[in-house]
């Protein structure tokens with residue numbers, strides 16, 4: 124089918140099967156490879172993107188479900204104040220280890236701080252619990268979210 128997608132503020136038209144996971148459209152058709160494949164079954168969070176500002180797992184979302192909605196990937200976060208605060212904090216606190224999960228972590232953290240600029244520990248846990256890090260950078264992720272929160276407020 125022919126689909127039109129709005130990705131990072133740019134319209135893309137492509138021919139693709141309607142049940143193709145959005146992740147593969149982003150990576151293979153649009154060449155936005157910042158979004159990663161981890162588990163493929165919505166269990167790890169590596170493929171997290173924003174759909175109308177909400178974090179979703181792109182590995183388990185058919186492309187047809189994203190038509191008519193605003194898709195944002197890690198490459199499109201530059202204009203978002205919460206994202207800038209998150210990325211600065213990630214840099215200052217040197218959060219990543221291997222880095223593989225971090226795109227998804229940053230997308231989830233940005234969505235959290237965009238809705239709640241002063242999250243408590245429970246809110247952080249609720250927002251980030253679906254993002255797995257094999258390198259166990261969780262303490263630095265939590266510290267970076269708190270640091271970004273302080274800068275935003």
Ligand code: FES
Pocket residue numbers: 159160161162163164165166167168169170171180181182183
């Ligand atoms: S690759 Fe999508 S949640 Fe793991």
Ligand code: FES
Pocket residue numbers: 219220221222223224225255256257258259260
């Ligand atoms: S930094 Fe390696 S998996 Fe998270």
